[in-house]
Amino acid sequence: MVPAIIVCAAVTFSLRFFPVLLAHRYRDREDLQEFAALLPAGLMLILVVYTLLEADSGAQLGRLLLAAAVSVLVKLGTRNFLVGFVAGFLAYSLSGLLS
Structure with missing residues (x-):
């Protein structure tokens, strides 16, 4: 051993x-x-495209696109990756609860 x-x-x-x-x-x-x-940006782009291509339904694709848009906009506004990540995660989670 x-x-x-x-x-x-x-x-x-x-x-x-x-x-x-x-x-x-x-x-x-x-x-x-x-x-x-x-x-890092290239790897993130590959992950986002793969995730969007593997969406099960139109509703999930819409939620993913919303989360991606919120994440990018918040990241650009705050210049903080973590804040953008959390905002995108919350947008995806909350859109699932509301739909």
Whole structure:
């Protein structure tokens, strides 16, 4: 049992240590800085499109679009991702209760 724990600990440490080591080595590259700046928005766009495409009904699609619009507008207004996320979540939840 102890050898298995040691192996798991070593793998876990390696999976966290080596990416940080590589990122530190290449952090001054301009192309990677641009990629890092665009990556969060690109991933969020992929998740939103996938969610909208997988809507079960027109009502759910409407609720999702409302939540996405509220989330984006609040985020742009407050410049705070967390506030926008919570506002979108509340809009989706409340629209489900009201419909």
